[in-house]
Amino acid sequence: MVRPNVLVLDDEIQITELLEMALSEYGCDVCTVSKISEFQNKQAEQAFDIYIIDLGLPDGNGLSLIQELSQNPACGVIIVSGRGADTDRIVGLEIGADDYITKPFKLRELVARVHAVLRRTQRHRVVQQDVAHATTDSTADTTxxxxxxxxxxxxxxxxxxxxxxxxxxxxxxxxxxxxxxxxxxxxxxxxxxxxxxxxxxxxxxxxxxxxxxxxxxxxxxxxxxxxxxxxxxxxxxxxxxxxxxxxxxxxxxx
The missing domain is CATH 1.10.10.10 (Winged helix-like DNA-binding domain superfamily/Winged helix DNA-binding domain)
Structure with a gap:
């Protein structure tokens, strides 16, 4: 079975180390970065199944990244942030995040939520495959x-x-x-x-x-x-x- 790829963007070393340990034990291949520039470089190198993104970063705000990632329904996006206000949660969900977790959090809860998002992305892939298989006429216009x-x-x-x-x-x-x-x-x-x-x-x-x-x-x-x-x-x-x-x-x- 292919191991899901996870890219974590957070400038707190303790958080990234905990996430890497917990998600690796769960069966994921985890890559961690602390800056938006590093995130963009990693994203250019390979595709990831799940993105875990902090909002407050040393070189910018993670919201712009989330908006861009939300255009691809095949990947999942989870916000992990110290901002716990309802307005922050709502904005994060509105721009396309799958879930919003407030720091501090329990590792078991985060792993469970990653699992839930993976179920959603896997369902999307199955649907896309079914659509592709059903389209036998290459000239058909599915618009x-x-x-x-x-x-x-x-x-x-x-x-x-x-x-x-x-x-x-x-x-x-x-x-x-x-x-x-x-x-x-x-x-x-x-x-x-x-x-x-x-x-x-x-x-x-x-x-x-x-x-x-x-x-x-x-x-x-x-x-x-x-x-x-x-x-x-x-x-x-x-x-x-x-x-x-x-x-x-x-x-x-x-």
């Missing part, structure tokens, strides 16, 4: 779009276009949340379901993170003033994407 009113969501290019044709910029988490709601339009999705759709998290969700994403989507995708927004709040449960009965959502393949 699909979803239209609602005059908005158009391009799932292949991961872009949202406004009624006037211009692009509406969405973060990775915003796009994933909107796609999840549209793919199951008319159904009520719980915050846990939406959190799982955003990054496939196996741990506790942060309700405020989902609420914040929904609020931002509502501001970026205004509905006609004659009615409430497309994303409907179902109090005590979660959210649903809905349109008036005389409007339609259209799926296009090809």
């Amino acid at each position: 699909s779009t979803i239209q609602f009113d005059d908005y158009r969501l391009d799932l292949g290019a991961r872009l949202l276009f406004a009624p006037h044709g211009g692009e509406i910029e969405l973060t990775t988490a915003e796009f994933n949340l909107l796609a999840a709601l549209l793919n199951r339009r008319g159904q009520v999705l719980t915050r846990d379901q939406l959190m799982n759709a955003i990054k496939g998290r196996d741990w506790e969700s942060y309700d405020r993170a989902v609420d914040s994403l929904v609020s931002r989507l509502r501001s970026k995708i205004p509905a006609p003033s004659r009615r409430s927004h497309y994303i409907r709040t179902v109090h005590g449960v979660g959210y649903a994407f809905s349109l008036p009965s005389n409007d339609r959502v259209r799926d296009h393949e090809g």
Whole structure:
């Protein structure tokens, strides 16, 4: 069995030594660095299955790295930070991290969370392989779009276009949340379901993170003033994407 590769970025030597020891015993190949520049050099040399990143670093902030890594769903990202405020956790999850662990932490808990993220990345690889095997015609165009009113969501290019044709910029988490709601339009999705759709998290969700994403989507995708927004709040449960009965959502393949 191939051993998972883990890259740890933290400027505290005691933390990196503990993580290397614990994760090596778990069955991972672990590489540790203390600066963003060293991280980028290692990343250029090889791909890693899991990235464990501290936010406060001597040569910058780890958030920019996490945003970049979140574009690749085949890898997992865990934040390990001394910042324990809810706002820090929410921001970290919104920009694409799989999990957020506050220092000090228990090694067994961290190993368990690494295992959970690995399950998510492995599931993604299986899905991608299934898709590849199912595509027997090399000339087939697998691009699909979803239209609602005059908005158009391009799932292949991961872009949202406004009624006037211009692009509406969405973060990775915003796009994933909107796609999840549209793919199951008319159904009520719980915050846990939406959190799982955003990054496939196996741990506790942060309700405020989902609420914040929904609020931002509502501001970026205004509905006609004659009615409430497309994303409907179902109090005590979660959210649903809905349109008036005389409007339609259209799926296009090809």
